[in-house]
Amino acid sequence: LRRERRYLDPLNPKNISDENPLRYYRFPLREILRLCEELDPFLRQRMTRSHAVPTHRQVLVALRFYASGTFCNVLGDTVGLTQASVSRIIRNVTQILSDMARNEIKMPTGAWVPIRAIPHDTIRNPLTLAEVRYKRSHTKKSVVVEQTFEILKSRFRCLHRSGGSLQYYPDK
Numbered sequence: 001l002r003r004e005r006r007y008l009d010p011l012n013p014k015n016i017s018d019e020n021p022l023r024y025y026r027f028p029l030r031e032i033l034r035l036c037e038e039l040d041p042f043l044r045q046r047m048t049r050s051h052a053v054p055t056h057r058q059v060l061v062a063l064r065f066y067a068s069g070t071f072c073n074v075l076g077d078t079v080g081l082t083q084a085s086v087s088r089i090i091r092n093v094t095q096i097l098s099d100m101a102r103n104e105i106k107m108p109t110g111a112w113v114p115i116r117a118i119p120h121d122t123i124r125n126p127l128t129l130a131e132v133r134y135k136r137s138h139t140k141k142s143v144v145v146e147q148t149f150e151i152l153k154s155r156f157r158c159l160h161r162s163g164g165s166l167q168y169y170p171d172k
Contacts, residue, residue, distance in 0.1 A: 011057045011079055025063040035059055042096045053081070053089065061086055062093035 013021075013032050021029045040055045053061075057079070065075055065086070072090065073083035081089075126132040 011060045013056050013060070024067060025060065026067045027063060032059065032063065035063075038100075039093065039096055043092065053085065058089045058093055061089050065090050 013029060013036060016029060016032075018029060021027055021032055025032060027035070036056045036059045039059055043055045043058050061075065061079055061081065064070075064079075065072070068075070072086040075081075076083050076086040079086075123131045123135050126135050
């Protein structure tokens with residue numbers, strides 16, 4: 001009697017040890033599993049071939065790319081996919097996450113955070129309509145950035161002077 005060979009998929013979240021997800025994917029394992037579950041209906045629709053890449057593999061490839069910023073061909077070599085497949089997976093997963101983010105992520109609209117210094121690329125005294133639009137757009141974006149920093153400082157007290165600070169120089 002011949003025993004059937006079993007292939008243990010190294011990119012199956014169920015086969016990943018608990019310490020590796022944060023290191024390689026910047027997410028805890030439970031969040032990766034949740035993300036796979038949420039993205040499955042969208043990614044499965046895009047798979048039309050009989051040997052399509054499973055959802056969990058697509059999600060992990062995209063997360064690894066986001067975490068490492070490596071080239072698609074290098075990432076493909078490590079997971080047994082072609083550069084074209086990795087590129088397509090990253091594009092698809094990114095598009096789906098981007099579409100979901102529009103509905104899921106709500107920007108804070110609470111407290112106004114003053115802009116302390118005018119960035120160098122802002123036009124101080126706009127003269128044309130284009131310059132006025134540019135300055136208005138730049139100011140709105142700066143406010144969002146400042147608010148985001150304030151939220152991070154309130155959540156992670158080590159970033160705010162009142163709650164202590166990190167014992168490292170900024171370069172570190």
